[in-house]
Amino acid sequence: MQYILSIYLMMKRIAFATFTVTLLLFPLINHAQPFRAAAALRKITPDPLLPVSGGVGTPKPATAKKGDLFVRAMVLEKGTVRIAIVGIDNLGWTSVLGDRSRKLIKGIPPQNILIGATHTHSAPDAYAFPDAKGQHGADLKYLDWCTQQVADAVNEAVQNLQPAALKTAVGEAKGKIAYNYYAPDLYDPRCGVIQALATSGDKKGSIIATLVNYAIHPEVLGNELGILSPDLCGPLYDRIESKAGGVAIFLNGAQGGMVTADNRTATNNDARSWEECLRIGELLADEALRIITPVKEDPDVSLYCHARTITFPVESPMMRFILQNSPLAIASGKGDSVSTQLNLLNIGAAQVVTIPGEALPNIGYYIKRQMKTKQAFLFGLTNDAFGYILTKVDFGSFKKYNYVSRTSLGEMTGEIYIQKALQMIQECPAPGK
DSSP, X not given: OHHHHHHHHHHHXXXXXXXXXXXXXXXXXXXXXXXXXXXXXXXXOOSSOOOBBSSSSOOBOOOEESSOOEEEEEEEEETTEEEEEEEESSSOOOHHHHHHHHHHXXXXXXXXXXXXXXXXXXXXXXXXXXXXXXXXXXXXXXXXXXXXXXXXXXXXXXXXXXXXXEEEEEEEOOSSOEEESSSTTOSOOEEEEEEEXXXXXXXXXXXXXXXXXXXXXXXXXXXXXXXXXXXXXXXXXXXXXXXTOSEEEEEEOSOTXXXXXXXXXXXXOBOOSHHHHHHHHHHHHHHHHHHHTTOOOOSSOOEEEEEEEEEEEOOOHHHHHHHHHOTTOOSOTTSSEEEEEEEEEEETTEEEEEOSSEEOHHHHHHHHHHSSSSEEEEETTBSOOOBEEOXXXXXXXXXXXXXXXXXXXXXXXHHHHHHHHHHHHHHSOOTTO
């Protein structure tokens, strides 16, 4: 009996020692795992064309198109961590639609799937904005089809994951690209770029995907012209893919109030033409490639993803009416509050925080300043797009802010977002840890 007891105690010690060594070595084992990446896309241009939406109100009939609308997905993997980043050419993309896609995606935890809208003002209504009578102009079958295309793109990327290298960088985009309509110089000129490259096989060294993160309203055309279009994002995709290869993805930043495309003419009018979309989109693409091209590959890529739920009160009567009466059931109950997913990603040296709407640039600057890296990215209009996000001191403060205040959830939206974002930044590890 004593012999058996001795054997039992020895086995327990060995098991405990093995567990302790494994626990201590887990970070090293995780870092030793290969980094893998893949990308895929799906065209979502409606045929026949659908009316296009520039925001609250009835969509405008579309009689022509310039470029195609796309879903563009990038999947990244390191060890046990796998994430998907999706960009969709639309004004906004509610989590109701996003969650439909998440249920169809295999191999990635739902909370690790980020879905952001480019914010083009020339795509079909994805919110089913109700009018005063509760009627809407959205095509619900088209939206449901789009959710399948999102899932298909991500699932394809998961199937094609391959060993990859990573490059990340943030730099100032030069040239006549964006400005603040309310105060010309109050915008963030920094452009963030994330690029994955193949490291094996026949395509070794080729680019898998290039993600561009920049704060701008893609509204050169707007919805008044009756043209369905990805706006300036289309030429950006084409330029990057023709010059660098792979799949190009665009994620917006803190472009609220009112960071827009700089299509001003010499007479201070807006040049609402496809030629201006080409000029601005191609210039931003060239600047993104200029920023990322000389960067060395990250020798030891780390990958981290954290998600949490954030809840906002709905104080705006107009926003409450929309949330309550949209057939997409964006808000439950009386529509007094809405909840959505907030994400923080560490991708190599880069850190990403998501914004569920259009944050004003001062909020963007402040959040970036608190992040644990010089390579700070903000993915605006991601996981939801609940209108403009202002601080309480900006809310309703100037005539210029009447519109953005009216189309915000309420006075405390910015304060709540900042508090939760900072808390998440403080609690999560720095990039590379």
